Amino acid sequence: MINPFDVESQKYSALVNDEGRYSLWPAHMNVPAGWRVAHAADTREACLEYIEWRWVEMQPVSR
Template identity: 45%
Template sequence: MTNPFEDQESTYLVLMNEEGQYSIWPADIDVPPGWSIVFTENTRESCIEYIYSHWTDLKPHSLRK
């Protein structure tokens, strides 16, 4: 069995939680509670590029105030 988060042939989503933290997520697995889709189904590489270009401040929202 392969790790679903590292399968280069699968498609993925980019999720974000209320704290502004991002995650790559396999497109064929239900999105967990507390997370929203911010980048729709795409290649793993494209999702990782999206995260790198959008998650520029790693501090959670609650620590930025």
């Protein structure tokens, strides 16, 4: 079985939650509860670059 998070050729989105944590997410999958799209469907590389650029503080907001 292929891991949907490792397929280079598909589109991904960058998600963020209320705690300021980011996640790479396959664009064809529903966004899980508590998360929202921060960077719309794009290449895996572009989404990872976006996450790296935006997620500078690894501690959750609530801390």
